[in-house]
Amino acid sequence: MLLAIDLGNTQTAIGLFNGSELVQSWRMPTDHTFTKDELHVRLLGYFQMYGISLAQVSALAFAGVVPQLLREWRGVAVQLGVPFVQVGSDTAAVTKVDAPHPAEVGADRIANAVAAAELYGAPSIVVDFGTATNLDVVDARGYYIGGAIAPGIGISMDALSSRAAKLASVPMEVPAHAIGRNTVEAVQVGIVMGTAAMAEGLVGRIRRELGETGRNAQVIATGGLAGVVANCTEVFDHVDQQLTLQGIRLIWERMQE
Template sequence: MLLAIDMGNTQTAMGLFDGDELVQSWRMPTDRSYTADEIHVRLMGFFKMYGLSLDAVDAIAFAGVVPQLSREWHAVADRIAADAIVIGPQTAAVTKLRAARPQAVGADRVANAVAAETFYGAPAIVVDFGTATNIDVIDEDGYYIGGAIAPGIRISMDALAARAAKLASVPLEAPEHAIGRDTEECIKVGAVMGAAAMAEGLVTRMKRELGREDATVIATGGLAGIVADSTDAFDVVDGQLTIKGICEIYRRMQELG
């Protein structure tokens, strides 16, 4: 089985695949202080929770932005005798990038582009709501060509709470109205509907630049479901898109030999 790892700045998403089938998925905090021992113990706990065996994992594929944690994950892979690959230069032969600096494109964005083309067709636009809100554009030939990066919803809310003492932290929920009736609802409107409106505006402009109004728009990331409740800009909501892309890249690497 393959364990696909999407290591973001805030959370690490994991997916266990048996072939192309996603057997189970988990999330845990991305803590830069974690050692291989701590990661190993957490993994054993997740697997035990669902009656799975860590011994069944024969490969681990990473898409990550935290180099020191990548080293710890590699140590875990060695312990369980699993092959390990990292999305990036090692996998460039099976991915398609038309970027000014391909080596600088985030591994998660590469995985999103591969998954979008594979499962939903091209052209496509992926809006990934994570620590940052990433928008990835895939042209009609299936190549990642660029996109946009904006502060994520939680970053914006944390900054607001830190700078405005009277505005306490508010739970992230889709508001019922565009006009907030009290302070808490006003913050939800600004955060959630604001993120939805930004996505709508950028997606509209990107479709125009592509010359393809029919480009499939896919929302992913931990907050995609909440934002999707406030907009009809998305054709698909797929919270597992990135780990599915990691799995697809691993499959292509196996075929490449």
């Protein structure tokens, strides 16, 4: 089985695949101090929770934005005695990236682009609600061509509460109306609906820049808060929380061909 790792700045998503089937998935905080031994113990606990043996893992594929943890995850692969592939530098030959500096494109964005094109068709636009809100654009040829990066919902909320002492932590829920009737609702409108409105505006601009093909571009939401934001906009054709993990799997499979 393939163990796919999507290492974000805030959370790490882990998926266990048997062929194309996602057998099980987990999320854990991204801790920059973790060693390979601590990561190994975490994995052991997750697998034991569902009665799965770590011995069933035959390969580990990794996409990450935290360089110092790359070495530790590679060490986990060594401990498990399985091959390790890093999306990006190891996989450029099987991915389509049309950017001035391909090496600068985040591995998660490459994985999103591959999965979007393979599973939903091209052109497509991925909106990934993680630590940052990323928009990844795949053109009609199936190539990743760029996108946008904006502060994520968590970052926006942290910045607001740290600069405005009267604003306590507000639950990330969809407000009933665009006019907040109290402070909590007003913050939810600004953060959640505001993020949805940003996505709508940027998707519209991207469609226009793609030209005639952009009118039929599929728009996919992914990331930890995708479900929340998707509940207050109709801009998304699909919500796929596992898109990045699926992209890692697809890239791994291409490497084996």
